[in-house]
Amino acid sequence: MIDKLKEISKDQLLAEVKKYADAKARFVTGSANDLGDKLEITYFFNASPGMDLSALRFSVGKDEEVPSMTGIYLTAVLIENEMKELFGLKVKDLAIDFGGHMMLAQDSPVLPMLKTEEQLAAGKKGGN
């Protein structure tokens, strides 16, 4: 369980992130997870100085566009590019767009981090 997890919708994202930026919080990282028909995105922030972690979470459909937070936190550029490449998250207005070649090369697997059929089947059986 993650303490201080806040569920939001993707339209609230930029406003919520702005709040963190105004409070001078440090962006830690993001994480994506494939839920089958949706992607679940979590962003983590740390209230600096100190060790106080909080998180924002939203889920989007696999073909929905998501606003980029690189305008507020430049440092999110790596993680957003990575999610775009490995999960197929559609991020709009990236500050630096690596064009799908940050981690992957021309003949790499496509969207390798999405769950395989077997994984999804096993997850339904064993989990939750």
Place this chain on the structure above:
Amino acid sequence: MIMLPTVVRNLFGGPATRMYPVTTREPFARARGHVEFNEDLCNQCGTCARRCPAIAIDLDKDKKEWILHPDRCIICEVCAEVCPKDAITIAPQWRAPFYKREAIIYHSKAVKEKGEKTGE
């Protein structure tokens, strides 16, 4: 100039390196060097093959073969820890480099007793 004491000490000290591989250091007693297998103790239970993180152990149950792929082995010591018969040990000497991927085949000699648990 602040470096001077170090420089002087080096001038009169011996070299800090060894002429490997002509001179080698004695391995430390509990270092993880390579996998050793004792054919007489293994009863083909298969625990080691299931638990090896690098899939370096194969079993051929019909021929009673215990097959180690040393090129995959990461010398993590898991097999030696989980083997219920203590047939595997980790010896401290490092393996020499090799050029070909060759599996080492052993023949397990111990037999499973009736009703004995097979690993997990």
Place this chain on the structure above:
Amino acid sequence: MAPRTITPFGPQHPVLPEPIQLKLELEDERVVGVVPAIGYGHRGIEKACELNEYPKNIYLCERICGICSAIHGMTYCDVVEKLWPLEIPPRASYLRTIWAEMARTHSHLLWLGLLADAFGFESMFMQYWRIREKVLDILEITTGHRVTQSVSIVGGVRRDIDDDQKKHCIEVLKDVRKEAEALNNVLVNDYTVKARTVGKGVLSYDQAIALGLCGPHLRASGVKEDCRTQGYWAYGDLSYEPIVATGGDSFSRAAVRVGELYQAIDLQLEAFGKLPEGELAAKPKGNPPANEAVSRVEQPRGEVFYYAKGNGTRNLERLRVRTPTYANIPSLLVMLPGCELADVPIIVLSIDPCISCTER
């Protein structure tokens, strides 16, 4: 206006042990823009961790990075333990702390050597690495391997440090400290070193936070933030206070690391003194339950962030690893523009980049 040229820096460059490419936009000798290109070392470890059984992932996570190998393994175990949650025995937490600090000692010695090498100060580089070898030797004596220590398991540790080894370690550490003091004295007082580092790659307090830096890089800008203050493992029992510098430049980063080197040795000596008796590992019950956990541990290069999600099977549903360099690379976008081409290697090195670990 002088014509602009684009010069690639890397992926193979003498100061970088690992592949990263920086596309530097130059106006004469001055850098005006930079685009980092990573991805030369992506191995898909996160995906492999989903497909592997959870106890096997320890050995995979240890191979994310060669230098912080032990800490990666421990953090992975830590995050999986938090899924239950599972308490580890006190002796195990002390041993983890000791090995983590040993890893920090040798990592900082490695970095100081590389820094000297980046100036072209070859003899100092070799001296640092000679001392580092002693630390690697005690690591090998206590854990069984000098690089991939593999000491941690879910629930505790696999090996014990007996009294003879303890005595030997304490002796070696005192010795290392004495020798490192002599060398660090050169590093922080030498005129050339200062000329090449003071005022280079400056980041202010606010910039450091806005860029989301971590580790010595963050603390060199005056932010007093260190994961060890959370008091995980034995850090809560030890007298520990983050080391902070205020310059925000390459020199401050070196100063923070020099301070942490001594501190790491002191922490080890203190932990050896307080090492409690007892069990080495607790046994986990069943598979990791469907739960989420986050673990943040201070590595030599900064904060490593593990996020794990279990689903009640032997496999994890998701494992996310964010290594310290991942957070520190974007700072290059701010630090490099405006500096001279000749300063680029030292500024890049001052974040202590560990690229393969960034890409996993």
